[in-house]
Amino acid sequence: MRCITNMTSLLSLYLPPSTFLSKPSLFTRHTCTVSPLPFLSTRTTKLAMARCNGGPSNSVRSLSGGRLDAQDRSMDVMGCNGQIHIIVGPMFSGKTTELLRRVQSELSNGRNVAVVKSDKDNRYGLSSIVTHDGAKMACLALSELSSFREQFGTEAYDKLDVIGIDEAQFFEDLYGFCCNAADRDGKTVIVAGLDGDYMRKKFGSVLDIIPIADTVTKLTARCEMCGQRAFFTLRKTTETQTELIGGADKYMPVCRQHYVNGQIVVEATRIVLDVEQSATVHA
Numbered sequence: 001m002r003c004i005t006n007m008t009s010l011l012s013l014y015l016p017p018s019t020f021l022s023k024p025s026l027f028t029r030h031t032c033t034v035s036p037l038p039f040l041s042t043r044t045t046k047l048a049m050a051r052c053n054g055g056p057s058n059s060v061r062s063l064s065g066g067r068l069d070a071q072d073r074s075m076d077v078m079g080c081n082g083q084i085h086i087i088v089g090p091m092f093s094g095k096t097t098e099l100l101r102r103v104q105s106e107l108s109n110g111r112n113v114a115v116v117k118s119d120k121d122n123r124y125g126l127s128s129i130v131t132h133d134g135a136k137m138a139c140l141a142l143s144e145l146s147s148f149r150e151q152f153g154t155e156a157y158d159k160l161d162v163i164g165i166d167e168a169q170f171f172e173d174l175y176g177f178c179c180n181a182a183d184r185d186g187k188t189v190i191v192a193g194l195d196g197d198y199m200r201k202k203f204g205s206v207l208d209i210i211p212i213a214d215t216v217t218k219l220t221a222r223c224e225m226c227g228q229r230a231f232f233t234l235r236k237t238t239e240t241q242t243e244l245i246g247g248a249d250k251y252m253p254v255c256r257q258h259y260v261n262g263q264i265v266v267e268a269t270r271i272v273l274d275v276e277q278s279a280t281v282h283a
């Protein structure tokens with residue numbers, strides 16, 4: 001990807017050196033405001049921006065000698081119409097349900113859609129994503145998103161309009177994938193995942209993509225203890241690793257009060273178990 005960082009190098013791509021050298025500074029001496037570049041058409045400026053955004057490689061190749069050739073002139077600006085939408089919330093808040101709803105809606109609008117999930121979660125097999133209510137959709141299960149294009153097929157990838165990603169917290173390369181898919185390839189990316197882990201710490205790279213997102217939706221579940229809105233996921237077991245696949249057997253959605261109370265109970269249990277275990281070892 002080539003990125004033009006200043007106005008001088010941007011202009012030099014479009015104008016022969018003589019023209020460029022004869023132009024005065026783009027900043028007026030007194031006001032120091034940017035001139036509207038009257039000698040560049042809106043279209044030309046947009047093409048430059050597309051290139052700045054990592055526009056399609058054929059548009060870069062077809063530039064010759066600083067002038068636009070016929071292919072450039074007939075080309076639409078591509079690579080700028082991608083979107084990124086994020087759906088976060090605790091477990092059982094309906095993230096997968098919402099992802100499936102949006103994907104179905106895109107499908108019924110005639111768009112080409114693919115759904116991918118992490119292969120770390122194989123509770124319901126690897127070929128579909130399944131909600132806690134049992135709703136399903138076929139998907140591709142991967143360990144990393146960087147292999148998506150190749151696994152899906154490059155030709156099929158090029159025809160895709162929408163990519164849904166479930167269990168996004170498990171993908172380390174989420175940021176780079178979303179950037180490329182939306183900024184460079186013009187895809188709509190719908191990302192569903194946990195914003196926080198059972199300790200309420202940021203989970204994976206989900207929060208990192210907020211600055212590049214169009215929309216962020218935070219869903220809530222119902223607290224299993226009191227029925228109020230649940231913002232957090234309580235781990236019911238004493239296991240401490242961040243990644244631990246499971247459902248209602250290991251986790252429950254809770255409100256703030258029941259998260260704090262629940263954590264005290266789980267941590268007290270862990271201490272008792274540790275003491276018992278070391279007593280057994282030393283006996």
Ligand SMILES: Nc1ncnc2c1ncn2[C@@H]1O[C@H](COP(=O)(O)OP(=O)(O)O)[C@@H](O)[C@H]1O
Pocket residue numbers: 089090091092093094095096097098130131132133221224248252253
């Ligand atoms: N404690 C629970 N155990 C099992 N299912 C639940 C529980 N709480 C809610 N659900 C169901 O799970 C659905 C949401 O499932 P899903 O979309 O897979 O959520 P998420 O992807 O956020 O974990 C809810 O509509 C509800 O019917």
Ligand SMILES: Cc1cn([C@H]2C[C@H](O)[C@@H](COP(=O)(O)O)O2)c(=O)[nH]c1=O
Pocket residue numbers: 090091092095096121167193194196197198199233242243244245246247251
């Ligand atoms: C809180 C928390 C969750 N996980 C795992 C448990 C599940 O396999 C998924 C979340 O699935 P869902 O679609 O959001 O229900 O993530 C984990 O590994 N670590 C955690 O702290």
Ligand SMILES: [Zn+2]
Pocket residue numbers: 223224225226227228254255256257258
């Ligand atoms: Zn509660």
